[in-house]
Structures are given as structure tokens and as C-alpha cells.
Amino acid sequence: MTLYRADPKHGVAWITGGSSGIGRSLAKDLAAQGYVVAVTALDDDPIDTLVVETAQMPGHVTAYPCDVTDEKRMARTVAAIEKDLGPIVLAVFNAGSYIATAGEDLTVRGFRQSFDVNYFGIINGLVPVIERMRVRARGHIVLVGSVTAYFGWPTTAAYGGTKAAINILAESLKYDFDKMNVRIQVINPGFVDTPLTEKNLLPMPGLMPVNRASRRMARGIKSGGFEVTFPWRLCxxxxxxxxxxRPFCRWVISTATRWKARPLNFDRKPPSE
Structure with a gap:
């Protein structure tokens, strides 16, 4: 049996983190393919303008605001999308945040927030949507990772950790999802010019415009391979x-990022005893 691949004729595409950056651009690409696209972002994020921008496309965008860290509300959002628009056949878990994590300035809060959004933000949506796909015996799941999952980079102890976890999640679930006729993919982009990468303190070789990156994502989703990664020269x-x-790998990364020459920053005061 050929593993299921989503089609706009079959139902709805759902994207989390769709108010800006690559998620917003991908929503337009999927609407252009004819999908009805449900877009989720925080309540105060500007999804309404995206709805207007896609109004004349073969498909269209509908806003379903939600905080991906809210487990119960995410389950209600899945139920509302399917009640209003039809079955979710393609779920793209794209919501993410980047908190630079330097070794001399660690906080528990930074790690927890990174995992709450980037990892558990996926789990909170994946659990309710996969139950519906399992009953229908078909579905298509896309998890957005990053090339920072491949090995440790400076400042990515939290962010890269979440992306490595996402890759393991996808690999682990594939065994059972294949039996359920649910295709799962992980997309590991390189550096994309988005509000998220504006916070990056490192050099970003191969930085891609967001519309080009989203087109690569859309093509990868359509082709259906397990891992989609771009730009290919960097990746x-x-x-x-x-x-x-590993010692050679760390030397290359340290040299390429010029991290050895970076002075440590001890400006933050230690916690009081």
C-alpha cells in the first residue's frame, strides 16, 4: 500500500505559527495549491491580513488563534477546525521560538520556554489530531525542525535541543504511523530570513529569503520524503x-562562527543566596 500523501481535495491543512515568517509564507503557498488552510498563532498576532491576502486564491486561509503551549485549548482548536472546515489531512507544526543560550548566562526559564513552545507545542496539537487521523486511517504530519539538530552550535543549547528532540520524535513515530497510513515528515531548513533569525548572533551562511524557503517546504511536502532539508549545499x-x-567538528564550528574570539559576558548578577 502506498503511504498517504495529503491532497487539497481531501480536506484541510492546518499550520501552527502561521502569522509571520515561514509559516505565513507556507500558508499562502498551500492556499495557492487549493487548500483550505487553518492558521494558528497567538491571539494578538496579525492573521487577519493573511486572510485578506489569500481571499482570491484557489484556496483560502481561516484564522484559529491559540497558544500552542495550552494543551486543552489546542485540543479544542482541532475540534473547531474539523467542525467548521472539515477533516485535517495535513498538519504542519511550525510554531517556534529562539532564545539565545550562552553558557555563562543560563536560566531554567529559557530552556523551559523553548521546550514548551518548540516541542510540547507540537505534542499539544499532535495528540488530538493524530487520534482523528487514526480513525480515518489516513493523514499527513509535518514537523519543522532545523539543521541545528545535527550537532551543537554556540547559543543553541535550548533551541537546538528542541530541534534534535523533534527529529527523534519523527523518527520514532514513523514506525507506527506508517502502519496507520499517516505520513510523517521532518523539515530541517538552514537559515531563513525571518523575525526568528534576526535574533541570531551567529553568521548565517546560505541565508534564504522566506518565500523561497516556503516554496521548498511546499515542494517537499508534496513529494513526501521523510526528511526535507535545504539549501542543499549547506545542509x-x-x-x-x-x-x-567530534573534535574536528567542534573546531570547524568554532572557527566558522568566530566563537573562540568572543569574550565571555559576566554582566548578569548571580542569584542571591
């Missing part, structure tokens, strides 16, 4: 680097 170079000895 395959990193894959090669990953299999080399």
Missing part, C-alpha cells in the same frame, strides 16, 4: 561534517 555539508570526529 549536505553539515551532514558530512556530522560524521567526522
Amino acid at each position: 549536505w555539508g553539515l551532514k558530512l561534517l556530522r560524521i567526522l570526529p
